[in-house]
Amino acid sequence: MxxxxxxxxxxxxxxxxxxxxxxxxxxxxxxxxxxxxxxxxxxxxxxxxxxxxxxxxxxxxxxxxxxxxxxxxxxxxxxxxxxxxxxxxxxxxxxxxxxxxxxxxxxxxxxxxxxxxxxxxxxxxxxxxxxxxxxxxxxxxxxxxxxxxxxxxxxxSLLDDYTAVPAADRPARDGEGRRIFVSLGTIKPFRFDALVDAVRDRMRPGDTVTWQLGVTTRDDLPGDVNQELRAEEFDRLVAESDVFVTHAGVGTLLRALELGVRPVVLPRLAARGEHVDDHQLQVARELARRGLVLLRSPGELTTDELDPSGVVIRRSGDTSA
Structure with a gap:
């Protein structure tokens, strides 16, 4: 059955x-x-x-x-x-x-x-x-x-629920910086400083950023720094930000896709002490193959990739534009 x-x-x-x-x-x-x-x-x-x-x-x-x-x-x-x-x-x-x-x-x-x-x-x-x-x-x-x-x-498979489609043009916000949301999940005890440094070093003047860092505690970051966020606040930030940057935690990725957002994904790697193994790299590669995420390493991420993506995610059965 x-x-x-x-x-x-x-x-x-x-x-x-x-x-x-x-x-x-x-x-x-x-x-x-x-x-x-x-x-x-x-x-x-x-x-x-x-x-x-x-x-x-x-x-x-x-x-x-x-x-x-x-x-x-x-x-x-x-x-x-x-x-x-x-x-x-x-x-x-x-x-x-x-x-x-x-x-x-x-x-x-x-x-x-x-x-x-x-x-x-x-x-x-x-x-x-x-x-x-x-x-x-x-x-x-x-x-x-x-x-x-x-x-x-x-x-x-939960991944079969989603497809990537071109986004409608978003209204320009002249003279304003980008709204960036960064989430590292809540996995313990693994830090992910490489992602944090990559985003911080590629921000432009005027950009605003909200961080959800889990155990990656920092005191050198601009913007709003949080250890955890309520689900409602997480959803609001994903939906309202110009770009969502995250690790390849499955819960985080599935929620972003559910909200119609294609995230910029930097997977945790075991060789850097960021997780117990490289399963995050596997899931990120498969989602990138399907066009559902933009996959980058910390060294590959560019400043322009923190711009809005021009892609939205549609769930099966969703007929909205």
């Missing part, structure tokens, strides 16, 4: 890390038509408080990438918090907290569905590889290139 049909109308326990994993599981819950009283389990952040403000939520302590010991503690907390709840299925999009979700499914004797992140183009993440070794897991890839891997099957 097709996954959407199999999950439609089910009451689910949905477990995901904040960031792209949470953004994806929220999208899946809507696409699959899960029961509105399904329960989400994730970490406390501005993103989770905003995205899930009208949902039922169990708040877990932060589980870092590949953090198996914290995942065990999260599993204990999750079991205690939901032991009186009734569910039809447990669903996770990772990251390491997905192993806690599997444990809960086994203890509760529930089906467990794991949908690998859309950012994984060449094979499963570390969590996905762990779950390959565990029984009673329905594992789905969003990419056909490796969906024939033993134990996996091809599921739907």
């Amino acid at each position: 097709e996954l959407s049909a199999a999950l439609s109308g089910k009451r689910a326990l949905l477990v995901a890390s904040t960031g792209g994993h949470l953004a994806q599981i929220v999208r899946w819950s809507e696409r699959f038509g899960l029961q509105p009283d399904s329960v989400f389990a994730t970490f406390d952040s501005e993103q989770s408080r905003s995205l899930l403000r009208d949902r039922r939520v169990v708040t877990l302590d932060y589980v870092p990438p590949r953090g198996l010991a914290p995942a065990v503690r999260a599993g204990i907390r999750l079991f205690r918090a939901t032991r009186r709840e009734r569910f039809d299925v447990v669903l996770s999009t990772g990251a390491a907290v997905g192993t806690a979700a599997w444990a809960i499914a086994q203890l509760r004797r529930l089906p467990f569905v794991y949908i690998e992140s859309v950012s994984r183009f060449d094979g499963p993440s570390a969590t996905g590889r762990i779950l390959e070794r565990l029984p009673r897991v329905q594992r789905y890839s969003q990419h056909a290139a490796w969906a024939d891997r033993p134990g996996w099957q091809l599921g739907p």
